[in-house]
Amino acid sequence: MVFSSLTFIYYFLPILLILYFIFPTKLKSCILISMSFIFYFYGEGKYILILLFCSIFNYLLAKKVHNKKSILIIGIIINLLPLIYFKYTNFLLDNINLIFNTKIYFKNLIMPIGISFFTFQNISYLVDVYKNKKEQANNLFEYLLYITFFAQLVAGPIVRFTDIKNDIQTRKLNFANLYLGIKRFIIGLAKKVLIANNIGVLINSLNSITDKTVLLYILLAIAYTIQIYFDFSGYSDMAIGLGKMFNFNFMENFNYPLSAKSITDFWRRWHISLSSWFKDYIYIPLGGNRTTKLKWFRNILIVWALTGLWHGASWNFIIWGLYFGIILIIEKIFLKKFLDKSKIISRLYTTILVLISFIIFSITDMNELVVFLKSMFGLNHLPFANFETLYYLKSYLILIIISFVFAYPTFKYIEKNKIFKIMEPILYLFILIISTAYLVDSTFNPFLYFRF
Amino acid sequence: MxxxxxxxxxxxxxxxxxxxxxFAPKKEISIYERRKLAKMPEIxxxxxxxxxxxxxxxxxxxxxxxxxxxxRSLKTNVEFLLNxxxxxxxxxxxxxxxKYEEKYSERQIEAFGEKINYIYNKYFKNMNVYYSVIPEKNYYLNNTKYKKFAYNNLFESLDNINEDITYIDITDTINLDSYYYTDHHLRQDKLIPTVKKMASVMNFEFTDNYKVDIYEPFYGAYYGQLPIKNHGEKLYTLNNDVISNANVYNIENPYDKIYNYEKFGTIDSYDIFLSGATAYEEIYNNTTASNKELIIFRDSYTSSFAPLMLNGYKKITLLDLRYSNLDYLMKMVDIKNQDILFLYSTSLINGSDVLRVY
Structure with a gap:
């Protein structure tokens, strides 16, 4: 099930709220766990046992892991096995076939939704308990709620148990949290349904044009960036909002990344929960920056290759990760100092590099990627524009402008406006109704990040 | 607070x-969207x-x-508000x-000509054979803001059709007013100049003496797909003694009159004409002494054309190759000295793969 569906908003959520209201406080966590399994089963019925097994296994293993490195290593390996099996088997075989000219094939595996997210949460729990026994869950129900809570189960944010331990133990429902949660949920819904999905339609239209132009490729690059940002940050907003409604305070996952002044800054603002996970569980254990320069750069490249690989079992994702790794190293060596001197140049620099990054992210075929990049920079002898490209530019210009307004911290200022504050509730409810209208008239649009 | x-x-x-x-009662069909609504599955x-x-x-x-x-209407209005x-x-x-046409398909357009030639060579050589093309509504749209389908290229590409098949250019007899507002089809009351031109080329007896009947509200095919207005329009049918006394043999529908009024207000009200397009139909003129017969290879547009051509023929046979194979349909046809007309719309020509000829 996806948050941005009529089934979720108008069936699952009311049923959950009814049950949550009627049952006594003691049973509220059980209601959340049961409904979370129903939520997962509805979207990925056949893999529900994997989720259950991984959660219980990890909970039991964590009881023995404190200060025992061998158990920790075994635990991490066992946690990674389903992820490697479902996500990377075919990628590994494809590369083996390519290198050794073999023809080993495996069945086409469908990856369990959210496996990358719940695997990382399981590992973080194991490592945290290994370091500090106090970080342990009091009972299996607490742990199940941590891993399976529907709001963050399938696409994050990647939450640490220590960060929400108190929230898990406190089951209450109040107007203040509901107000903030619902507002945040509607913002996320609008980002996904009104912006990301519509930009997705633009991408399909542009890709179907036979007579390509430079402008078409530029427009596509912008569209990919908007789609990925609004799709994923929209999901995170909905997750944070839903969490808030049930008294969970999830960490922020995005902080206007497109307004960043460098790539270093960008990654402090983009998918924050993933970056901090890699920092705490890979980068620092490798030695971080407290080592020789060479090892420091090696650590950066390892972390970024893995970040890329986490996003998908394909070379373009690894290149995407390394692309950022290399830029981050360059910025650390000398570039950051220059960028700090001019806001305009630094923003322009970051925007261009981010646009290029999302082209690498979106195109899995390497040849196609080269053609795209060359064409975008006018190196493929294409005309700059034609009627069809201009048609789509005109048709989507307002939506693109709106997207950029909301991708930058402009909204923070709008929110402070007195008139806005008075109109706020009506505005949000109107956005909910418009989003519903789009959902009624649309086909299924899964989140891009579901494949990770 | x-x-x-x-x-x-x-x-x-x-x-x-x-x-x-x-708890609200559920509808089985949506008239606006012209489709059956989904049923709750057995889980x-x-x-x-x-x-x-x-x-x-x-x-x-x-x-x-x-x-x-x-x-849905709200969504469409928001979309247009966003320009x-x-x-x-x-x-x-x-x-x-x-509605924009499907992507221009040179292959299918050429294949259309080849299919016409094949049918001609196999069944109708040396007979009076004609073809005509009904342009889609967009052909008459005069606004540079919108994408234009390459209609001229389409017409030019049809030069592979055998020269013995006479082309009847009807584009100058139609204009935007000839079409329904909410549908892609032509209004029957606007077809008289077109049929007159066909009659002069094909040499059949023509009349413009009809009574216009109006049915409303008519919701065309595009109405539900682009829900921005909340009212339908008028559907027009032309009637005279020839039409009202005619009989129809429809292979799929026992109704034997030209206009099937029961179809009005159903999913597709345009099916009022000849009960909708079917693979094989015969229309008999019971008031003429003439023995002339006509065979039309048709798509849905022909449903409103054929009744107006009946004045000049004793019998009109309609063959729809979208629904049945050529050879199978031709087994039902007794080839004598009929006039033959291939009457297709530009959208069908651009998607001619649907014609089951070979």
Whole structure:
């Protein structure tokens, strides 16, 4: 099930709220766990046992892991096995076939939704308990709620148990949290349904044009960036909002990344929960920056290759990760100092590099990627524009402008406006109704990040 | 206080929709969208595990959602407010609904000509054979804001059709007024100049003496796909003694009159003409002494044309190759000295793969 569906908003959520209201406080966590399994089963019925097994296994293993490195290593390996099996088997075989000219094939595996997210949460729990026994869950129900809570189960944010331990133990429902949660949920819904999905339609239209132009490729690059940002940050907003409604305070996952002044800054603002996970569980254990320069750069490249690989079992994702790794190293060596001197140049620099990054992210075929990049920079002898490209530019210009307004911290200022504050509730409810209208008239649009 | 009002309003919306969606009576068809609405699937564990049932449930929920038509209309209006030139390839201009043609297909257009030649060579050599092309509504749209289909290229590409087949150019007898506002078809009351031109080329007896009957509200094919207006339009039929006394033999439908008024107000009201397009139909003129016969290879546009040509023929046979194979249909035809007409729209020519000729 996806948050941005009529089934979720108008069936699952009311049923959950009814049950949550009627049952006594003691049973509220059980209601959340049961409904979370129903939520997962509805979207990925056949893999529900994997989720259950991984959660219980990890909970039991964590009881023995404190200060025992061998158990920790075994635990991490066992946690990674389903992820490697479902996500990377075919990628590994494809590369083996390519290198050794073999023809080993495996069945086409469908990856369990959210496996990358719940695997990382399981590992973080194991490592945290290994370091500090106090970080342990009091009972299996607490742990199940941590891993399976529907709001963050399938696409994050990647939450640490220590960060929400108190929230898990406190089951209450109040107007203040509901107000903030619902507002945040509607913002996320609008980002996904009104912006990301519509930009997705633009991408399909542009890709179907036979007579390509430079402008078409530029427009596509912008569209990919908007789609990925609004799709994923929209999901995170909905997750944070839903969490808030049930008294969970999830960490922020995005902080206007497109307004960043460098790539270093960008990654402090983009998918924050993933970056901090890699920092705490890979980068620092490798030695971080407290080592020789060479090892420091090696650590950066390892972390970024893995970040890329986490996003998908394909070379373009690894290149995407390394692309950022290399830029981050360059910025650390000398570039950051220059960028700090001019806001305009630094923003322009970051925007261009981010646009290029999302082209690498979106195109899995390497040849196609080269053609795209060359064409975008006018190196493929294409005309700059034609009627069809201009048609789509005109048709989507307002939506693109709106997207950029909301991708930058402009909204923070709008929110402070007195008139806005008075109109706020009506505005949000109107956005909910418009989003519903789009959902009624649309086909299924899964989140891009579901494949990770 | 603001918080409480907001939360309560949100709850009213989601709970209100939840209960109304569950308890409101369900419709079987949507007249606006001209389609059957999804039915609630029989849920099985296997279906849930394979996501077949969950997909069907989602579809059922969307199809029967509270105020569906109004919400779809709201969405379309928001899209146009955002200055979208088209919504799902449809747009609205000067009270008319338009839909962009499918991508230009040189292959299918050439294949169309080859199919016509094949049929001619196999069955109708040395007979009086004609072809005519009905342009889609967009052909007459005069606004540079919108994408233009390469109609001229399409017409030029049809030069592979055998020269012995006479082309009847009807493009100058039609204009935008000839089309329904909400549908892609032509209004029958506007077809008289077109049929007159055909009659002069094909040499059949023509009349313009008809009584116009009006039926409303008519919701055309585009109406439900682009829900921006809340009222239908008028559907026109032309009648005279020839038409009202004629009989129809329809292989799929026992109704034997030219206009099947029971079809008005159903999913496709345009089926009022000859009960809709079917693979094989015969129309008999019971008031003429003439022995002339006509065979038309047709698509849906022909349904409103054929009754107006009946004045000049004793019998008109309509063959629709979208629904049946050529050789199978030709087994039902006794080839004598009929006139033959290939009457197809540009959209069908551009998608001629659907014609089952070989």
């Amino acid at each position: 603001k918080e409480k009002i907001f939360v309560i309003s949100f709850m009213i919306i989601i709970f209100g929709a939840f209960f109304i969606n569950i 099985t564990i296997e279906g849930l595990i394979n996501k077949v049932d969950t997909t069907r449930i989602d579809k059922y929920i969307a199809d029967h959602f509270l105020l569906r038509d109004k919400l 979208k030139s088209d919504v799902n390839n449809l747009f609205y201009y000067d009270n008319y609904y338009f």
